[in-house]
Amino acid sequence: MSSANFRDILDGYVKGAVGAEQARGLLDARRQDQGEDQGRAPEAAADAAERPDRSRMLDIAVVGMAGQFPGASDVRAFWRNLTEGRVGYGELPDHYIAPEDPAGYRWGGALTERDHFDAEFFGIRAHEADLMSHNQRLLLQESWHALEDAAIDPTSLAGSRTGLFIGAEPTGYPHESFTGASDALVASRLSYFLDLRGAALVVNTACSSSLAAVHLACQSLRSGESSLALAGGVNAGLDARGLDLLVESGAMSPSGECRTFDADANGTVYSEAVAVLVLKRLSEAVADGDHVHGIIRATGMNQDGASNGITAPNGAAQEELVLDVYRRFGIPAERVGYVEAHGTGTALGDPVEANALVRAFRRLTGERGFAALGSAKAHIGHTGAPAGVVGMIKVLLSMRYGRLVGMPTLRDLNPLIDLADSAFVADAAADPWQHSDGLPLMAAVNSFGHSGTNAHVVVEQYVPAPAPVAGQGRREDTSPQVVPLSARTPERLRAYAKNLAEYLADATTSASAVAGPSAARAVEPARVCAVVADVLGVDAEEIVRTSPSTPTGCGPSSSAASARHWTPGSAATSTAMPCTRAARRPNWRGWSTRAGTPPRTTAPWARRPHWRCGAHLAARTRGTGRASGAHRTGPERTRHRPARAGRGHRVARQLLAGRGRRAVRRRAAVRRRRAA
Numbered sequence: 128m129s130s131a132n133f134r135d136i137l138d139g140y141v142k143g144a145v146g147a148e149q150a151r152g153l154l155d156a157r158r159q160d161q162g163e164d165q166g167r168a169p170e171a172a173a174d175a176a177e178r179p180d181r182s183r184m185l186d187i188a189v190v191g192m193a194g195q196f197p198g199a200s201d202v203r204a205f206w207r208n209l210t211e212g213r214v215g216y217g218e219l220p221d222h223y224i225a226p227e228d229p230a231g232y233r234w235g236g237a238l239t240e241r242d243h244f245d246a247e248f249f250g251i252r253a254h255e256a257d258l259m260s261h262n263q264r265l266l267l268q269e270s271w272h273a274l275e276d277a278a279i280d281p282t283s284l285a286g287s288r289t290g291l292f293i294g295a296e297p298t299g300y301p302h303e304s305f306t307g308a309s310d311a312l313v314a315s316r317l318s319y320f321l322d323l324r325g326a327a328l329v330v331n332t333a334c335s336s337s338l339a340a341v342h343l344a345c346q347s348l349r350s351g352e353s354s355l356a357l358a359g360g361v362n363a364g365l366d367a368r369g370l371d372l373l374v375e376s377g378a379m380s381p382s383g384e385c386r387t388f389d390a391d392a393n394g395t396v397y398s399e400a401v402a403v404l405v406l407k408r409l410s411e412a413v414a415d416g417d418h419v420h421g422i423i424r425a426t427g428m429n430q431d432g433a434s435n436g437i438t439a440p441n442g443a444a445q446e447e448l449v450l451d452v453y454r455r456f457g458i459p460a461e462r463v464g465y466v467e468a469h470g471t472g473t474a475l476g477d478p479v480e481a482n483a484l485v486r487a488f489r490r491l492t493g494e495r496g497f498a499a500l501g502s503a504k505a506h507i508g509h510t511g512a513p514a515g516v517v518g519m520i521k522v523l524l525s526m527r528y529g530r531l532v533g534m535p536t537l538r539d540l541n542p543l544i545d546l547a548d549s550a551f552v553a554d555a556a557a558d559p560w561q562h563s564d565g566l567p568l569m570a571a572v573n574s575f576g577h578s579g580t581n582a583h584v585v586v587e588q589y590v591p592a593p594a595p596v597a598g599q600g601r602r603e604d605t606s607p608q609v610v611p612l613s614a615r616t617p618e619r620l621r622a623y624a625k626n627l628a629e630y631l632a633d634a635t636t637s638a639s640a641v642a643g644p645s646a647a648r649a650v651e652p653a654r655v656c657a658v659v660a661d662v663l664g665v666d667a668e669e670i671v672r673t674s675p676s677t678p679t680g681c682g683p684s685s686s687a688a689s690a691r692h693w694t695p696g697s698a699a700t701s702t703a704m705p706c707t708r709a710a711r712r713p714n715w716r717g718w719s720t721r722a723g724t725p726p727r728t729t730a731p732w733a734r735r736p737h738w739r740c741g742a743h744l745a746a747r748t749r750g751t752g753r754a755s756g757a758h759r760t761g762p763e764r765t766r767h768r769p770a771r772a773g774r775g776h777r778v779a780r781q782l783l784a785g786r787g788r789r790a791v792r793r794r795a796a797v798r799r800r801r802a803a
Contacts, residue, residue: 183457187345187423188412188589191277191405192520193269194359197236197398197507201272203630206524208506209532210557215507216385216396225367232370234383236398236508241363244268248615249320258307261363262295263316265401270317270357273403277417279355281321290325290353291318292344294336294512298364313361325353331512333576334469336360337402338515342426342582344406359403360513373397376438378473387470387505388477388553390539395471398508402516419589420523424569425456431579438577440476442483445573445581449487452583458569460491460550463498463585464562465531465570467518470502471509472536478543480573481551488550500546501554505534515574515582522570525560526588529568533557614731622731 192202198215199205208215216236224231244264246256256264270291274281291314298310306312314327326347330340337360344358373379380386380394412419429448431441453460469480481500488498503521504510510517525531533556540546540553562568568588575581610627614620653667660667 183455184424185345185349185422185426185456186409187348188407188409188417189404189420189423189519189523189586190407190412190417191273191275191279192403192420192523193272193276194400194402194513194517194520195238195240195265195269196400196402196510196517197238200240202276202520202524205520206528209503209521209524210528210530212533212535212557213506214535216398217383219365223365223367228367231367232374232379234380234396235365235370236396236400236510237365238265238363238399238401241265241399255304255307258304260298260307260310260313262298262310262313262361262401263307265363266293266295266313266359266361266403267316267320269359269361269401269403273357273359273405277405277407279405284355285322286324287355288325288353289318289321289323289355289357290344290347291315291323291327292330292340292347292356292358293328294330294332294338294340294360294515296331296333296336296362296364296512317357325356331578332580332582333578334471334509334511334514335574335576335578335580335582336512336515337517338519338572338574338582338584339428339576339580341404341406341423341516341519341584342428345423345426348406348408356406357403358406359401359516360511361401362511362513363399363401365397365399370397378471380472384536385472385504385508386536386538387468387472387502387534388481388500388541388544389472389537390541392472392474392477392541395473395504396508398510400507400510400513400517402513402520404516404519419591421526422587422589423584424587425452425458425585426583427452427455428580428582431581434579437579440479440575441579442479442486444579445480445483445575446487448581448583449484450490452585453487453491456585458585460488461494461497462562462566462569463571464560464568465499465501465522465525465554466551467522467570467572468500468502469514469573469575470504472504476575477541480575481541481544481546484573485545485549485551492550495548495550496552498550498552499531499554499558499560500551501531501534505536506532515572515584518572518574519584519586522572522586526568526570526586529560531558531560619731626731 194202194205196205196208196215198213199208216234218233219235219237223235223237224233241261244256244259245268246253249267251259271281274284293314295310295313310331311329314329317323318325318327328340328343330336330343332339337358340360341358344353344356347353348356370379378394380392380396382393383396384393385396386392406423407417409419409422427448429444429451431439431444434441434444452458466484468484470477484500503518504514507517521532531554533554537553537555546552560568567590570586572584572586573581574583612620612623612627614623657667
């Protein structure tokens with residue numbers, strides 16, 4: 128029995144939480160567990176024979192997902208990088224580095240779209256968007272994309288009990304707005320924009336924040352408090368000051384490599400990311416015809432308590448969490464074929480986590496060598512708060528494509544990690560992934576924070592019910608389908624069509640096998656117009672068949688000619704159809720359900736820069752002779768409070784030097800009085 132366990136029982140007895148007899152029983156149970164640990168094989172066999180009730184498993188479906196990652200602007204690009212073994216981190220762009228310290232720490236994973244935001248789409252003034260933190264802006268956009276991926280019209284959720292559970296940490300973003308500075312509004316921004324009435328929480332347990340958010344979202348769905356939930360995390364506040372603090376903590380790799388589980392691992396590399404999942408009760412997702420990426424079968428969370436240090440991991444607590452999750456939800460441990468570990472690449476954290484998993488699985492099953500152990504951090508570095516959901520997205524993609532991607536930075540296993548005679552093998556190289564008995568794939572995701580909060584989630588592959596046999600029910604529609612697209616400008620419409628074409632080009636071979644070449648046939652223009660009229664909610668007669676080409680260069684006739692080249696799983700040409708009057712809101716869900724599994728591609732955002740952060744501000748205002756708050760974001764200059772030339776550079780320089788905002792404002796007030 129560990130001293131921590133003994134202390135917990137003693138504290139409970141002293142405080143009166145447990146009686147004397149109950150305390151004796153707990154002590155006896157702990158002693159029995161310790162005796163069982165000494166005979167692992169008999170104990171594992173006994174546990175394997177005692178199968179808990181599987182009916183206690185969760186039935187939470189993941190119906191949508193979206194995100195941005197280092198080196199990848201969306202989920203599709205993220206998977207492509209994983210399969211090609213690309214590393215998304217490296218030397219940071221110059222504007223991430225403090226101007227006065229060019230020799231500072233330079234490694235990390237940056238988001239290429241971090242400073243871009245489509246403020247007009249969300250009805251936000253350009254100046255207000257400047258003052259919003261990166262976390263608020265990115266979470267808004269990727270939450271919208273996740274709902275699009277789920278084939279849900281976001282505006283249809285108004286008034287619904289849709290909850291947001293978002294993991295995020297403070298960014299220290301310098302601005303002049305209370306709402307822009309408030310980390311509490313990271314989740315609430317979308318609730319305000321869409322009029323959502325479910326809970327909106329920002330969870331901060333450090334690196335385990337997003338997986339803790341998933342745990343809370345599942346509890347909310349299971350209790351009926353939420354009808355739909357968005358769970359995720361965001362970390363987009365990487366800057367020179369934050370990197371300096373991390374370097375001082377000793378957690379950063381001096382070589383700029385994140386070598387998870389490797390013998391030469393010397394620290395982690397910090398990165399930015401944003402990742403969002405859309406969660407729904409499985410029964411409702413199936414009834415609504417949603418595409419299900421995977422099923423969450425179990426979640427759990429606990430705390431390290433007393434350990435070697437307030438930020439040091441506690442292997443015993445991690446082991447207890449894994450045991451509790453599998454026993455409480457009746458998960459057979461041998462079903463798990465892959466564990467997405469926290470795996471930060473630190474000398475302390477990796478061995479503690481890996482060995483805790485080894486001990487826990489030895490107590491859960493007698494089988495050996497059936498599960499791979501890997502981590503996305505080997506590809507993109509440590510993304511902080513969103514790390515857990517980033518790992519979940521990697522797992523869901525691996526299940527979809529039946530492939531494990533390996534870890535590009537793993538060469539020799541850390542000698543402090545003992546995988547011999549255990550349930551695990553290192554996920555060193557890419558390999559096909561399938562269950563030996565043909566069962567649905569199952570995986571687990573581990574996430575631990577320096578706050579001491581640990582989280583564990585078990586995910587299972589979704590296998591839909593078999594389609595009805597021909598002649599005994601409704602036959603699947605394999606005829607050509609038209610995909611209507613809409614956007615605010617011709618440029619964005621073309622970009623949307625390009626996204627769709629790339630998505631269909633990357634479609635799996637199984638999807639393209641649904642219909643053969645013989646299924647392709649000419650489609651009459653009248654049918655194209657009828658489909659578009661149905662989507663727009665107007666009469667077919669109101670679609671102008673003889674109108675000139677649309678901004679995409681396609682009219683109804685050319686669209687019909689192009690549509691015959693598209694069968695499910697192959698490339699398509701899409702167009703916006705002209706209409707003689709303003710239509711009602713398109714019925715996307717009704718259309719996508721009739722057409723089968725919807726293409727999960729998302730509309731591109733307008734790429735307008737919004738800069739207000741530290742080195743960015745200094746870089747943009749240096750030598751320009753204009754105020755930081757009066758930059759152009761479009762053809763017209765944003766109008767707001769005027770500022771003296773050069774003030775932005777001076778404020779940024781003082782903030783980077785560590786001076787407080789109040790001190791900076793007092794100095795500015797003194798200068799204004801002297802000038803007057």
